[in-house]
Amino acid sequence: MKIAVLCGGISPERDVSLSTGAQVAKALRLKGHSVALIDSASDITGDPAGLFLTHSEGESAVIRDTAPDLAALLNRPEYFGRGVVDACKMADIVFTAMHGGAGEDGTLQAAFDLLGIKYTGSGSKGCAVSMDKTVAKRIMAPVSGVRMPKGMTLLRDDYNGSEEEYAASVLREIGLPMVIKPACGGSSVGVSIVRTEAELLPALELALSYEPKAVAEEYIKGREFSVGVLGGRALPAIEIRPKSGFYDYKNKYQSGCTDEICPADIPAAAEEEMRAAAVKMHDELGLSAYSRTDFIMTEDGVCYALEANTLPGMTPMSLLPQEAAAVGVDFPALCQIIIEESLNKYDRTDS
Ligand SMILES: Nc1ncnc2c1ncn2[C@@H]1O[C@H](COP(=O)(O)OP(=O)(O)O)[C@@H](O)[C@H]1O
Ligand SMILES: [Mg+2]
Numbered sequence: 001m002k003i004a005v006l007c008g009g010i011s012p013e014r015d016v017s018l019s020t021g022a023q024v025a026k027a028l029r030l031k032g033h034s035v036a037l038i039d040s041a042s043d044i045t046g047d048p049a050g051l052f053l054t055h056s057e058g059e060s061a062v063i064r065d066t067a068p069d070l071a072a073l074l075n076r077p078e079y080f081g082r083g084v085v086d087a088c089k090m091a092d093i094v095f096t097a098m099h100g101g102a103g104e105d106g107t108l109q110a111a112f113d114l115l116g117i118k119y120t121g122s123g124s125k126g127c128a129v130s131m132d133k134t135v136a137k138r139i140m141a142p143v144s145g146v147r148m149p150k151g152m153t154l155l156r157d158d159y160n161g162s163e164e165e166y167a168a169s170v171l172r173e174i175g176l177p178m179v180i181k182p183a184c185g186g187s188s189v190g191v192s193i194v195r196t197e198a199e200l201l202p203a204l205e206l207a208l209s210y211e212p213k214a215v216a217e218e219y220i221k222g223r224e225f226s227v228g229v230l231g232g233r234a235l236p237a238i239e240i241r242p243k244s245g246f247y248d249y250k251n252k253y254q255s256g257c258t259d260e261i262c263p264a265d266i267p268a269a270a271e272e273e274m275r276a277a278a279v280k281m282h283d284e285l286g287l288s289a290y291s292r293t294d295f296i297m298t299e300d301g302v303c304y305a306l307e308a309n310t311l312p313g314m315t316p317m318s319l320l321p322q323e324a325a326a327v328g329v330d331f332p333a334l335c336q337i338i339i340e341e342s343l344n345k346y347d348r349t350d351s
Contacts, residue, residue, distance in 0.1 A: 228290065
C-alpha cells in the first residue's frame with residue numbers, strides 16, 4: 001500500500017508528532033508498505049511521488065534537516081506546506097501522526113473528507129468533541145459507567161479585567177486542590193495543580209495564555225492509568241508512575257522520569273471498570289479505529305476518566321503501543337491494525 005505518514009504541524013506538540021511520525025513510517029516500511037514521511041508544515045520541492053519509499057530503499061526521511069520557521073508558518077494563510085496535499089492525495093491512506101492543534105481537533109480530518117483523502121483514526125466530529133475537554137465532559141455526563149472530575153469552564157473574556165473576582169468564583173465552585181488546564185491542549189502543556197489560593201491566579205494566566213478557554217477541575221488524588229481502545233476493544237490498562245510530581249510534559253517525554261507498568265498491578269474489577277469506561281468514551285464520543293483514555297483511581301478504588309485522546313502518542317515506547325505489546329501485538333503490527341481498522345470505516349455505507 002502507498003501510505004503518507006503526516007506529522008509535525010504547528011501545534012505545541014510538534015516535536016512529539018515528529019517523533020511519532022518517524023517511528024510509524026519505519027514500522028510501516030517494515031510491513032512492506034511504500035511510505036512517505038511528510039512534515040505537514042514544510043514545503044515539498046520536486047515530485048512528491050519520489051517521497052514514497054519502501055524499507056529496502058532505505059530510511060531517508062523526507063523531513064528537512066532544518067526546522068521550518070514556525071513563527072512565519074503561524075502567520076501564513078495556508079496550513080499545509082506546498083505540495084503536502086498533493087502527496088497525501090497520492091497515498092491510499094494518510095497515517096495521521098499529528099498531535100494537538102488543527103491536526104487533532106477535527107479540522108484536518110474535515111479538510112481531508114472534503115478532498116477525498118482517506119486517513120487513520122477518528123473522523124472530524126469525534127476529534128472535535130474529544131479535543132475540547134469541556135465539551136467531552138458534557139457529552140459524557142449522562143453516560144452511566146464513566147465518572148469524570150467535577151469541572152468548570154473558564155473563558156478568557158470573562159477572566160480579563162476581573163481577575164481577582166473570577167479567581168474567587170472558581171475557588172468557590174471547585175475548591176482546593178484543583179487542576180487548571182487549557183480546554184483543547186495536550187501533552188500536559190499549560191496544566192497546573194493548584195494547592196493554595198496564591199497559586200490560582202498564575203495557573204489561570206498560564207492556561208488562558210494558550211487558549212481562550214480552559215477548565216478547572218477538582219483534583220483527584222490517586223494512581224494514574226491509561227487504557228487504549230483498538231478496533232472497538234479495550235487493551236490492558238497501563239499504570240503511569242512519575243518519579244516526582246505529576247504526569248507533566250517532562251515526565252511524559254523525558255525517558256526515565258516515569259515508570260510505566262503494563263499489565264498494571266490492580267484488582268481485576270478496577271481494571272475491567274476502566275476498560276469498559278474507555279470503550280464507552282470511544283463509542284459515545286464517536287471515535288474510530290483507536291483512542292486512549294486517561295484515568296485516575298483513588299485510594300478507595302473509584303475511577304475517574306480525565307479525557308479521551310484521539311491521536312495518542314505512537315512511538316514504540318508510548319502508552320498505547322506498550323499496552324498492545326502486552327497482548328502480543330508488536331509496534332509494526334499495531335500500525336498495520338490501525339491502517340486496516342481505519343480503512344474499514346470507509347467501507348461502511350452508514351458513515
Ligand atoms: N482532575 C485531575 N486530578 C488530578 N490530576 C489531573 C487532573 N487532571 C489532569 N491531571 C494531571 O494532568 C495530566 C494531564 O491532564 P489531561 O487531562 O490528561 O490532559 P492532557 O494530557 O491533554 O494534557 C494528567 O495526566 C494528570 O497527571
Ligand atoms: Mg492526558
